[in-house]
Amino acid sequence: MNIILLSGGSGKRLWPLSNDVRSKQFIKIFQKEDGEYESMVQRVYRQIRRVDSSAVVTIATSRAQVSAIHNQLGEEAFVSVEPCRRDTFPAIALASLYLKDVRNVEENEPVVVCPVDPYVDDSYFDTLKELSIQVEKDEANLVLMGIEPTYPSEKYGYIIPVDRKKISSVNTFKEKPDEKTAGEYISRGALWNGGVFACRLRYLLDKAHELIDFTDYADLFAKYDTLPKISFDYAVVEKESDIQVVRYDGEWKDLGTWNTLTEAMTEPVIGDAVLNDACENVSVINELNVPVVCMGLKDVVVSVSAEGVLVSDKEQSSYIKPYVDKIEQQIMFAEKSWGSFRVLDVEEEGMTIKVTLNPGHRMNYHSHLRRDEIWNVISGEGVVLVDGMEQNVKAGDVITMQAGCRHTVSAVTELKLIEVQLGKEISVHDKQKFELDN
Amino acid sequence: MNIILLSGGSGKRLWPLSNDVRSKQFIKIFQKEDGEYESMVQRVYRQIRRVDSSAVVTIATSRAQVSAIHNQLGEEAFVSVEPCRRDTFPAIALASLYLKDVRNVEENEPVVVCPVDPYVDDSYFDTLKELSIQVEKDEANLVLMGIEPTYPSEKYGYIIPVDRKKISSVNTFKEKPDEKTAGEYISRGALWNGGVFACRLRYLLDKAHELIDFTDYADLFAKYDTLPKISFDYAVVEKESDIQVVRYDGEWKDLGTWNTLTEAMTEPVIGDAVLNDACENVSVINELNVPVVCMGLKDVVVSVSAEGVLVSDKEQSSYIKPYVDKIEQQIMFAEKSWGSFRVLDVEEEGMTIKVTLNPGHRMNYHSHLRRDEIWNVISGEGVVLVDGMEQNVKAGDVITMQAGCRHTVSAVTELKLIEVQLGKEISVHDKQKFELDN
Numbered sequence: 001m002n003i004i005l006l007s008g009g010s011g012k013r014l015w016p017l018s019n020d021v022r023s024k025q026f027i028k029i030f031q032k033e034d035g036e037y038e039s040m041v042q043r044v045y046r047q048i049r050r051v052d053s054s055a056v057v058t059i060a061t062s063r064a065q066v067s068a069i070h071n072q073l074g075e076e077a078f079v080s081v082e083p084c085r086r087d088t089f090p091a092i093a094l095a096s097l098y099l100k101d102v103r104n105v106e107e108n109e110p111v112v113v114c115p116v117d118p119y120v121d122d123s124y125f126d127t128l129k130e131l132s133i134q135v136e137k138d139e140a141n142l143v144l145m146g147i148e149p150t151y152p153s154e155k156y157g158y159i160i161p162v163d164r165k166k167i168s169s170v171n172t173f174k175e176k177p178d179e180k181t182a183g184e185y186i187s188r189g190a191l192w193n194g195g196v197f198a199c200r201l202r203y204l205l206d207k208a209h210e211l212i213d214f215t216d217y218a219d220l221f222a223k224y225d226t227l228p229k230i231s232f233d234y235a236v237v238e239k240e241s242d243i244q245v246v247r248y249d250g251e252w253k254d255l256g257t258w259n260t261l262t263e264a265m266t267e268p269v270i271g272d273a274v275l276n277d278a279c280e281n282v283s284v285i286n287e288l289n290v291p292v293v294c295m296g297l298k299d300v301v302v303s304v305s306a307e308g309v310l311v312s313d314k315e316q317s318s319y320i321k322p323y324v325d326k327i328e329q330q331i332m333f334a335e336k337s338w339g340s341f342r343v344l345d346v347e348e349e350g351m352t353i354k355v356t357l358n359p360g361h362r363m364n365y366h367s368h369l370r371r372d373e374i375w376n377v378i379s380g381e382g383v384v385l386v387d388g389m390e391q392n393v394k395a396g397d398v399i400t401m402q403a404g405c406r407h408t409v410s411a412v413t414e415l416k417l418i419e420v421q422l423g424k425e426i427s428v429h430d431k432q433k434f435e436l437d438n
Numbered sequence: 439m440n441i442i443l444l445s446g447g448s449g450k451r452l453w454p455l456s457n458d459v460r461s462k463q464f465i466k467i468f469q470k471e472d473g474e475y476e477s478m479v480q481r482v483y484r485q486i487r488r489v490d491s492s493a494v495v496t497i498a499t500s501r502a503q504v505s506a507i508h509n510q511l512g513e514e515a516f517v518s519v520e521p522c523r524r525d526t527f528p529a530i531a532l533a534s535l536y537l538k539d540v541r542n543v544e545e546n547e548p549v550v551v552c553p554v555d556p557y558v559d560d561s562y563f564d565t566l567k568e569l570s571i572q573v574e575k576d577e578a579n580l581v582l583m584g585i586e587p588t589y590p591s592e593k594y595g596y597i598i599p600v601d602r603k604k605i606s607s608v609n610t611f612k613e614k615p616d617e618k619t620a621g622e623y624i625s626r627g628a629l630w631n632g633g634v635f636a637c638r639l640r641y642l643l644d645k646a647h648e649l650i651d652f653t654d655y656a657d658l659f660a661k662y663d664t665l666p667k668i669s670f671d672y673a674v675v676e677k678e679s680d681i682q683v684v685r686y687d688g689e690w691k692d693l694g695t696w697n698t699l700t701e702a703m704t705e706p707v708i709g710d711a712v713l714n715d716a717c718e719n720v721s722v723i724n725e726l727n728v729p730v731v732c733m734g735l736k737d738v739v740v741s742v743s744a745e746g747v748l749v750s751d752k753e754q755s756s757y758i759k760p761y762v763d764k765i766e767q768q769i770m771f772a773e774k775s776w777g778s779f780r781v782l783d784v785e786e787e788g789m790t791i792k793v794t795l796n797p798g799h800r801m802n803y804h805s806h807l808r809r810d811e812i813w814n815v816i817s818g819e820g821v822v823l824v825d826g827m828e829q830n831v832k833a834g835d836v837i838t839m840q841a842g843c844r845h846t847v848s849a850v851t852e853l854k855l856i857e858v859q860l861g862k863e864i865s866v867h868d869k870q871k872f873e874l875d876n
Contacts, residue, residue: 015731274761278754289784290744291765293453295758296751300735306728309742311749313734316716320733323712327729344782345792345856346727349833350816352856354783354790372834374814376858378788395788396810396860398836418783418790418858420814422834 001052001132002109002201004080004095005044005116006088007061007069013257015324016307017285021334024255025117026068029285031266040117040255042072051125058103059116060095070337071358078103083224088195089235090227093208094220099201101217107202110135113232114145114196119253119264127248131198134167140244142237143198144170146191148249152182155254157193157233161245164189170243173233191245194252197237207236258283258301258310258317273302281314287333306332306342331428338363339411344418351426355417357382362410365434368403371423375399380415384408385436406434439490439570440547440639442518442533443482443554444526445499445507451695453762454745455723459772462694463555464506467723469704478555478693480510489563496541497554498533508775509796516541521662526633527673528665531646532658537639539655545640548573551670552583552634557691557702565686569636572605578682580675581636582608584629586687590620593692595631595671599683602627608681611671629683632690635675645674696721696739696748696755709742719752725771744770744780769866776801777849782856789864793855795820800848803872806841809861813837818853822846823874844872 007025011018018024028037038046041059048055058078059069066079080098082091092113099105110132118124127145134143146159157175161168173193174185212227214220237243255261262283268275271286278296286292287305294302301317303310307329312320332343338361345352357363357380365385375384377397384391384399386407393399393409401407403423409415445463449456456462466475476484479497486493496516497507504517518536520529530551537543548570556562565583572581584597595613599606611631612623650665652658675681693699700721706713709724716734724730725743732740739755741748745767750758770781776799783790795801795818803823813822815835822829822837824845831837831847839845841861847853 016728274764276754276757276761278751286747288747290454290746290770291767292747292749293758293761293765294749295761296754297738297749300749302747302749304747308728309724309726309730309740309747311730311732311735311738311740313716316714316734319714320731323714323731323733326712327731329729332728344790347816347854350854352782352790352792352814352816374834374836376790376812376814376856378785378790378858378860396812396838398812398838400834400836416785416788418814418856420816420856422816 001055001129002099002105002111003048003055003057003128004092004099004111004113005041005057005059006091006113006195007041007059007065007116011256012324013318013321014261014303015320015327016305016310017287017303019307019329019331021064021331022068023065024261026065026072026335029261029265029270031270037270039072040119041069044116044118045073045077047120047122047125048128051122052129056103056105058095058099060091060098067334067336067338071335071340083221085229086224086227087229088232089211089230090224092204092232093212094217094224096201096204096208097217097220100205105201107200107205109201110198111201111204112196112198115194117255118194119251119255121251123250124248124252127246127250128196128198130246131196134244134246135198135200140169141199141203141242142240142244144237144243144245145194145196145248146245147194147252148247149182149186149190149192152179152186153192154179154182158182158185158190159193159245160185160188160190165247167244167246170245173238191247192252193233195233211235258303258312258320259314262301262314271304283314336363337361341419349422349424349426351421353419353421355419357409357411357415357417359411359413359415363408365406365408365436367406367432367434368423368430369432370403370425370427370430371421372403373401373407373422374420375401375409376418376420378416378418381412382415383410383412385410408436439493439567440537440543440549441486441493441495441566442530442537442549442551443479443495443497444529444551444633445479445497445503445554449694450762451756451759452699452741453758453765454743454748455725455741457745457767457769459502459769460506461503462699464503464510464773467699467703467708469708475708477510478557479507482554482556483511483515485558485560485563486566489560490567494541494543496533496537498529498536505772505774505776509773509778521659523667524662524665525667526670527649527668528662530642530670531650532655532662534639534642534646535655535658538643543639545638545643547639548636549639549642550634550636553632555693556632557689557693559689561688562686562690565684565688566634566636568684569634572682572684573636573638578607579637579641579680580678580682582675582681582683583632583634583686584683585632585690586685587620587624587628587630590617590624591630592617592620596620596623596628597631597683598623598626598628599685603685605682605684608683611676629685630690631671633671649673696741696750696758697752700739700752711740721752774801775799779857787860787862787864789859791857791859793857795847795849795853795855797849797851797853801846803844803846803874805844805870805872806861806868807870808841808863808865808868809859810841811839811845811860812858813839813847814856814858816854816856819850820853821848821850823848846874 025040060080080095273284273292339357452462463478498518518533711722711730714733718736722740777795
């Protein structure tokens, strides 16, 4: 099975755990059987592997998420990198060309496209497999998944099938209706449109060439920023007359707000927190290493990270966006392909950062124009390269780097550094990257 | 006027703002007219100065608080340092000897003793002056302040005066009664005992010699740890038959819980916080430099510091103690006589701290047995002394110090350092102090 997972953009609805660089799908919030926590991306990836261990998974996403994906899934996940955000039609077109030109997938092969962040049970992925098998029967150009509605929601688009069979032709689509209309649709067998579909790769390639003027993957990639923002539903699905739908009646949750996300938590507390007996329906997610104490609260979510603190009535939490949009908060934590960093302190002309490199990984060879840096190695072993000179380092070693000097560090064992940055205009954009000879 | 301010011990009722080293009286929570915030200690000290600019103020407190007092009040406040905690009678005895032997106060002078943490208006300090003047009339051995009760509280001891005049002889004392009995006392003109009294210094010295076997201040100081824990009320006041009381009917609040403390806040928010319109009676005190967002909360206090996060129903907040007593949290922030420090990061064999030295101040000359240290100067100018060698330092300079090496730094301008500590057993107790020749 070929699967394209669409990994959406940054969002602040789950602030302070999601931010401009960390999308909600990377928050580790779901407890596995072994007690460890995993993110939505990790959960979905693990579920796919369980249903089909040979599935070829490609994640279509922006440049900003590539590091986090490799950090969380390792290097084996294929990533179709979008140079900028252009909605789902260009993203799916680019991923299709990536499959054809970079991964050499046959045009005749079925491809399943689905979002990366549904909270579902394993039977969802069995249904994806059914979609893939159904495509091979060539009974329709597109095969959608239709989610059996559990209530007359006003939040979703509806698929109206011809009949109530497990697999049916699609009659028409209805955009988000009011509650009463939704009830009528459901009584006629309508299904929620969860944005999941399958088709032959050729179909996607044909649609791409039909609507965009380009030659191959490299060309499409190069002109990606000139493409209009348009959804796949609007550009393709709504104009296609030959569509089937496969019903799915397993668990399906859209965990887009703190209210819905906390419903999916198996325990009331993640991280260091104490709730007194007077607390009712309280959920705490604490990413800091200092405790949270809650007393006498009801229907409240408390979320604490290096970016800030949210304390909200659970229902009210869905109105968070305008409040956090106003916050001008510097990024305090990020996962990179080589490890992670956390901002410890911000001064007018200085910043202190904790850098953790995973064993065998290295950051880019780079320099800064407007800041000096000092590395204090606090644990592990590694090799520092400064202006072409290599040096083995261990805990206690200090490396000072003037502005303009090229530097990198690679970790032999897990390596932790305290990085002190000093300069008048410290910015993440002040960075020149260089190739390494070896 | 001579005033002894009794500065009580550490407490966790206002966690995470109070902790083992920061007592509630040092939390900067009261907004002044100029918009700046001051602590209870600073507020009381300023109020005393306003009523009597020549008042001689001595703060009786433990060693642990001396740095915070000098940090908040400067060097002009006298401090009678208790070598260990021994309740109010030994503390007042030691402070009396401190006044006589160290400050050379005449035995005939009146002394007013009061707690450092009442939330009161300026008229309270006018009443202290009245107490001092009343002492000089020699109508009684002790002159107490009696606080006009506002409700039949079960929390306070009651003073039963002979009559309802502004100044009256005391008939008797009653320990914390039930509500009904309290009501009866009040109907008979009873007053709350706020632990405030005045007398001639000689009276205190006599009582000290009567109950403790010692020669002078130095001797009492030396044997302080052998003294029994006993309150001044129990040891002296309840056994004294010749007492007057002066009525005080101004504002008087005991700000011992988050509930009472937030009532004294003039604004709902201190620090970086956003409350949506659905919040009612919500108070936020945020000492971190990342935002707190509150939505749809009612009657809730949110308190955030480097030590942790409290989210509590205001009434429930008075039951906090057993919950925070269980927390084994390392001290994350402290004010010292020379400035302050804040723990930024804790690792198994390392700790990163931000040190801020005030201009003209210096930390102790000291060494550590079990840890190396690295100083990264991030702003300001100063002079580092390492094993007797002096070096001027500025932003960008790095000083590495092996375990055993003696070191200190003094600030020319405000000086900020990132201190990286490395070792297997990092402890605040691993510190040897040395005298400096100059």
